[in-house]
Amino acid sequence: ERGQNENANGLLRQYFPKTMSLVNVACNEVKIAVNKLNSRPRKCLGFKTPYQVFFERTGIDARQLGVVRL
Numbered sequence: 001e002r003g004q005n006e007n008a009n010g011l012l013r014q015y016f017p018k019t020m021s022l023v024n025v026a027c028n029e030v031k032i033a034v035n036k037l038n039s040r041p042r043k044c045l046g047f048k049t050p051y052q053v054f055f056e057r058t059g060i061d062a063r064q065l066g067v068v069r070l
Helices: 002-012 027-038 050-058
Strands: none
Touching: 002 027, 027 050
């Protein structure tokens, strides 16, 4: 699990570098980054996106929820 967490952190750093202060990051910027990350195909998901897998398992289109919990 630690490797997966470190990988996710590395992907987030593309949008929010380590030296960047997160105090002034707008909620909309976070939503954009989350959408881009969840739209990336993942090898561990059979090259499907997290959105696709979530929809297949729940029948809910997470992109339409528009909710990001911080």
